[in-house]
Amino acid sequence: MRIATGLAATAAVLIFSSQTARAQRGPAAVSVAEIIQKEVASGQTFVGTVHPIKRSVIGSAVGGRVAEFPVNEGDYVKQDQPLAQLLTNTINLELTAEEAELDLRRYELNELKNGSRPDEIKRAKALMLAAKAESEYQTKRRKRLESLYARKAVNDDDIQQVVSESIRADEMYQEALAAYNLTVEGPRQEKIDQATARKDMQKALVDTLASKVVKHTIKSPFNGYVVAEHTEVGQWVNSGELVAEVIALDQVDVTVQVLENHIPHVRLDMEVRVEVPAIPDQVFTGKVALIVPQADVRARTFPVKVRIKNTITDDGPLLKSGMLARAVLPTGAKQSALLVSKDALVLGGPSPMIYVVDHGEGDQKQGKARAVPVRVGVSEGRLIQVMGDLEPGQQVVIRGNERLLPGQDVVVKEILPPDAEPQAKAINTNG
Structure with missing residues (x-):
């Protein structure tokens, strides 16, 4: 009874103070929607605290x-x-030195993988052919002198010298031939594998130092x-x-403690209306994100987290960690209730209110805006429960109510569904 008397007194003050101002203003163009009556679960208010969704x-x-x-x-x-x-001066110097060593290991590996250059093969082939020619010459010379030796035309020393030079020339040819073949084939795979292992070991050392820098x-x-x-x-x-x-506040959780006899009525993703006393001109809507299945055994309450998308402006987040909040959770049996669009609420005063359009007889396009103080209850989508001097079917202003004054003349430019989406507003979310 005292609440109703106080609300009525507040409305009377608003109407009296606006009489002069509305006389100087013309009809305001507004958009309206009807009050509807619907079965909704009865709600109860729980006090909670705003928490960041992430804290590190x-x-x-x-x-x-x-x-x-x-x-x-x-x-x-x-x-x-x-x-x-x-400080990383010493580590950076070590890293620079080890990176240079790694480059060296890579160059060595690439040299082995690339094999012999064409000029190296040509040089080895030329040396092999020269050694072959010398070997063939010494072989022919040996055969000629052996023929002379058989006829006693040369002595033993001469024939021994020729045989020795022939053998030496043949060995030189075999060495040059082997060198040529090795040059053509390139490095052995084992040498490449060894160079690869040395490069990998050096890279691991560089990565270790780089990790230290990071x-x-x-x-x-x-x-x-x-x-x-x-x-x-x-x-x-x-x-x-x-x-x-560091805390993340692009979304926040309002944590409330729900009594065990109410927790069976709470469901995940259930829409919840949240009020923050520090921001009286806004009503926030979130969803139940988490129901902790472990109760506080002393109070027999379960933590419930309601997640809300925060508004980030150049001045910082609207909802800040640690703020007091009140969440209205549907916790009882369904009951008949009056619902209006959330955009119909005018906040920031002593109590929430809505503007009801009172039409003249036979004129549904014009009327007067009557301020009705209300109490709000549970929310359901774009609708919210209101309690006050209201009736189903009445038209309430949902667009254009920001600057209305009680008793001001209005012109209805459009009638919208009760759950009409709000007009888009530019919001800075870059933090």
């Missing part, structure tokens, strides 16, 4: 001195954006906001020591 307390993977710390609490950071940089740069794991700093430039951090804390 980021530590350093290695020890080192902080050379750069470019972020501050409250800064928006993108995924993989550096949060802190440790670990000296602490990065953000996702898009979000820095909410805590745990170090500063010049400070030494050990492996595993905390550097910063």
Whole structure:
């Protein structure tokens, strides 16, 4: 009774204060929709807290001195954006040297894989042919002298010298022939495999040093906001020591504790209306994202998380972590209720209200806007339950109600379905 009296008093004040202003304004063009009556589950309000969907307390993977710390609490950071940089001068020098060694190993391997150059084959062939010619000459000379030796035309020393030179020339030819064949065939596969193994070992060493360099740069794991700093430039951090804390707020979870006798009525993906007292001029709608099946044994309550898409502006997220919130969950049997479009609600005053269009006799295009204070209940899609001095079938303003004054003349430009989609608004989501 006291609530109804207070709402009526509020409406009276609004009407009185707007009498002068509405006399100076012409009819306002508005879009309307009807109030409908429907069976909906009875709701109950649960107090909860806004939480980020992701929170990461980021530590350093290695020890080192902080050379750069470019972020501050409250800064928006993108995924993989550096949060802190440790000194890496010594590692960078080692990495440069090992990368040069790796290049050398690669060049050696490529040289083996490419085999002999055409000029090298030509040179080996020329040496082989020269050795062959010398061997053939010495062989013919030996046969001639052996014939003379048989006739006692030469002595033993001469024939021994010729035989020795013939054998030497033949061996030189065999050596040149083998060298030519090796040049044509190229390196052995075993040599290539050894060079490949040396290159792989060197690459692993380079990768190890590069990994150390990467670990000296602490990065953000996702898009979000820095909410805590745990170090500063010049400070030494050990492996595993905390550097910063980042939370993601593109979506938020409102966590409420639901009594065990109400939890059977809560379902996943159920649409839920959420109010945030710090933002009284907006009503948020989310869905049940998680029902934790473990109760607090002392209170016999189950945690329920309602996920809401957040609005990100240049000034930061609209919903911030830790805000107080109230979620209205359908937790009882169905009952008859009056539903209106969510766009009909005018928020920001002492209580929510809607504008009902009172038409003159026989005129459905013109009328007066009457402010009706309401209490809101459960939501269902684009509709929301309202309680107040209302009746089914009445027309309420859902577009053009932002600047209306109680008692102002209106012109109905269109009648929309109760669940009509809202007009698109440009929202900055880049953080």
